[in-house]
Amino acid sequence: MIALDNLTVSYQRHPAVHHVSGHFAAATATAIFGPNGAGKSTLLKTIMGALKPDSGQVTFNGISRRDLAYLPQQSEIDRSLPVSVIDLVSSGHWRQSGLFGKVGRHHDEASWNALVSVGLEDFATRPVSALSSGQFQRVLFARILVQDARLIMLDEPFNAVDARTTQDLLQLVARWQKEGRTVIAVLHDMAQVHSHFPQTLLMAREVIAWGDTASVLTQERLRQASETAAHWLARAPLCQVDGEGA
Numbered sequence: 001m002i003a004l005d006n007l008t009v010s011y012q013r014h015p016a017v018h019h020v021s022g023h024f025a026a027a028t029a030t031a032i033f034g035p036n037g038a039g040k041s042t043l044l045k046t047i048m049g050a051l052k053p054d055s056g057q058v059t060f061n062g063i064s065r066r067d068l069a070y071l072p073q074q075s076e077i078d079r080s081l082p083v084s085v086i087d088l089v090s091s092g093h094w095r096q097s098g099l100f101g102k103v104g105r106h107h108d109e110a111s112w113n114a115l116v117s118v119g120l121e122d123f124a125t126r127p128v129s130a131l132s133s134g135q136f137q138r139v140l141f142a143r144i145l146v147q148d149a150r151l152i153m154l155d156e157p158f159n160a161v162d163a164r165t166t167q168d169l170l171q172l173v174a175r176w177q178k179e180g181r182t183v184i185a186v187l188h189d190m191a192q193v194h195s196h197f198p199q200t201l202l203m204a205r206e207v208i209a210w211g212d213t214a215s216v217l218t219q220e221r222l223r224q225a226s227e228t229a230a231h232w233l234a235r236a237p238l239c240q241v242d243g244e245g246a
């Protein structure tokens with residue numbers, strides 16, 4: 001469904017993702033796992049088109065970028081939005097508008113059902129700014145339900161989210177898989193990966209391993225990923241292979 005071909009993505013020519021190749025299996029869930037600074041968020045942003053690769057490419061097969069729902073890390077989202085919960089959920093109808101590009105006023109049945117699915121129907125008219133972190137994440141998952149996308153990408157979706165909410169939202173991930181959607185999520189919790197993500201990409205700027213979760217998350221490979229990270233300089237050296245880069 002999504003193929004990465006020798007993908008290198010840099011910030012001022014210092015690669016955060018370095019010569020990454022492989023493909024995300026369709027209709028299943030893949031976790032992206034790796035140490036801090038491993039390039040996981042950079043990879044998601046490149047797939048969704050917000051960052052341009054220096055070299056290599058992302059290819060979508062049988063799907064377009066417009067059929068993609070992307071949830072960035074909560075720290076990147078402005079929660080002071082002057083909108084109600086139901087308005088934010090309803091804005092999921094405008095796929096082409098970007099995450100918060102346009103807020104709709106179309107309080108339709110799908111939006112209401114999505115809110116019920118995440119257990120927040122009593123909060124429909126509340127301002128988004130009055131929600132806790134966990135409630136806000138439920139609303140963002142409801143918005144994804146409304147988007148009805150075939151590809152769903154989540155960046156650390158369970159950070160600052162309590163165990164109950166995490167379990168509820170993981171049920172939605174399981175539901176999406178059953179519905180044949182493709183889910184890609186950056187995660188730091190190995191138990192969550194093992195329980196809900198059949199596939200894993202373990203990365204440390206480069207691919208350490210990619211495939212079946214049980215065979216990827218071995219002690220040896222995890223050690224390899226953390227050793228690679230331990231030897232990182234504050235900034236990655238310039239990419240020697242890609243010449244001028246970006």
Ligand SMILES: Nc1ncnc2c1ncn2[C@@H]1O[C@H](COP(=O)(O)OP(=O)(O)OP(=O)(O)O)[C@@H](O)[C@H]1O
Nearest residue numbers: 011016034035036037038039040041042043234235
């Ligand atoms: N906007 C930016 N400008 C310059 N460097 C950046 C920028 N964003 C990320 N980086 C650097 O790129 C590298 C990869 O960052 P990225 O956020 O992709 O890693 P990550 O694996 O998602 O990390 P974490 O688990 O800590 O969220 C890091 O060294 C980071 O400092």
